[in-house]
Structure formats: C-alpha cells, structure tokens
Amino acid sequence: MKKLLYILTAICLFINNLACSASTSILFDSNQMNKNQSYVSTVGFHLLNSNGIEKRAVFFLDNSNKINAYSANSSREIVITWGMLSLLSSPDELAAVLSHEISHTVDSYNGIFRGFFSHFNYVLSPHKYEYKADKRAVDYMVNAGYNPVAMIIVMNKIFPQGRYDFWSHHPLSTRRMMEVYEYIYKKYPEYLVNNPYKKNIYYQNFLLTSKENREKFQEKIKSDSKKKVKYK
Numbered sequence: 047m048k049k050l051l052y053i054l055t056a057i058c059l060f061i062n063n064l065a066c067s068a069s070t071s072i073l074f075d076s077n078q079m080n081k082n083q084s085y086v087s088t089v090g091f092h093l094l095n096s097n098g099i100e101k102r103a104v105f106f107l108d109n110s111n112k113i114n115a116y117s118a119n120s121s122r123e124i125v126i127t128w129g130m131l132s133l134l135s136s137p138d139e140l141a142a143v144l145s146h147e148i149s150h151t152v153d154s155y156n157g158i159f160r161g162f163f164s165h166f167n168y169v170l171s172p173h174k175y176e177y178k179a180d181k182r183a184v185d186y187m188v189n190a191g192y193n194p195v196a197m198i199i200v201m202n203k204i205f206p207q208g209r210y211d212f213w214s215h216h217p218l219s220t221r222r223m224m225e226v227y228e229y230i231y232k233k234y235p236e237y238l239v240n241n242p243y244k245k246n247i248y249y250q251n252f253l254l255t256s257k258e259n260r261e262k263f264q265e266k267i268k269s270d271s272k273k274k275v276k277y278k
C-alpha cells in the first residue's frame with residue numbers, strides 16, 4: 047500500500063512538473079508570439095492604410111516551422127508562418143511578403159458574387175497573377191515607405207529554383223526576380239541608384255546569378271525595343 051502511495055505521489059509530482067514546465071513555455075512562447083503577431087499586423091495594416099486599400103484583410107502568424115505565406119481567398123486572411131517570418135531580416139522584407147499576398151486578397155474581391163469565382167481566374171492563368179502580385183507589391187511597398195529592393199532579396203533568399211515553370215503555379219524564380227528588377231529599374235530607378243542593399247549577400251548573389259538576364263535587359267534598353275525579354 048505504502049509502495050503504491052509512493053508511486054502515485056511520484057506520478058503526481060511528475061505530472062505537476064510537466065504541467066508547470068508546459069505552462070511556463072506556453073507563457074514564454076505566447077509573449078513572443080504576441081510580439082511577432084503584432085509586428086506582422088502592424089506592417090500589414092500600414093501597407094493597407096498607406097495604399098488606401100478599401101478592401102478588408104487581416105494578418106495572422108501561424109506557429110508552424112514550414113516556410114510559407116498565403117492569402118485565403120474566401121476569408122481574406124493573410125497568413126505567414128513562423129518558419130517564413132524567421133527568415134526575414136527587416137520590415138522591408140516582411141512588407142515584401144505581405145504586399146504580394148495583399149495583392150492576391152485585393153483580386154479576391156473582384157467579380158460577381160463578391161468575388162466568389164475570382165480564384166478561377168487565378169487557376170486559369172496563375173503566372174499572370176503572380177507577376178501582377180509581385181509588381182503591385184512593389185508599388186504597395188514604395189507607397190508605404192519600404193524599400194522595394196527587399197522583394198528581390200526575399201525571393202533570392204527563399205525561393206527554390208525549378209527547371210521549368212510551365213507546370214508550376216509560380217513562374218521560375220530567376221524570371222520573377224528579373225521582372226521585379228525590370229519594374230523597379232523603370233518605375234523607381236532611384237532605389238537601384240542609391241541602394242542600401244548593394245552589399246547584402248542575397249542581393250549580391252542575385253547580381254551574380256542574373257548576369258545573363260540583366261545583359262539581355264540592357265540590350266533591350268539600348269535598342270529601345272518594346273519587345274518583352276524572355277528571361278531564363
């Protein structure tokens with residue numbers, strides 16, 4: 047009987063300790079999560095307000111380690127995972143991710159039945175909407191006071207490089223980065239002239255890996271051609 051009592055006491059102590067340590071870690075994590083959630087919401091709402099976006103969106107931080115960000119078409123929730131957030135080094139980089147998702151959310155309001163069928167447009171031509179979201183995101187960033195070069199930095203840091211893009215929802219990362227680069231070059235050249243990210247390792251790597259594509263782009267500029275460059 048005494049033995050049983052000892053065992054029960056030991057089990058109780060063990061459970062109690064477990065509950066105690068669990069609650070401490072939850073408390074710690076929830077504080078950190080609250081701070082991170084508030085950071086995500088602040089940058090997100092700043093983007094919405096600075097761009098005068100009259101459609102609602104909300105921003106949530108998902109506690110997952112997966113590297114992901116998405117906008118839910120039906121509920122207009124923009125979600126970024128902890129795995130993704132932990133790879134972003136500045137508000138500029140977070141603004142790049144959220145701006146792209148805000149663009150998808152804005153499109154989700156278009157069309158009949160309050161945008162009920164808007165997702166079909168995306169499914170039919172995802173590349174068109176991805177490029178559109180990237181370029182519109184650059185505008186959103188500039189209007190809100192963020193540096194749009196961070197868009198290239200985030201892409202180069204995070205996006206994998208597939209072989210072909212025709213069966214993927216997303217265009218080839220090298221093409222996406224070049225389209226963003228070209229857009230900034232033409233519309234907001236001052237960010238490339240006075241570029242505080244010049245020495246950033248991800249930007250330097252972009253310059254290294256985009257050499258051929260940038261040469262093609264420079265040829266187009268020189269020849270004043272209106273033809274679209276097909277980047278690799």
Ligand SMILES: [Zn+2]
Nearest residue numbers: 146150176179
């Ligand atoms: Zn997208």
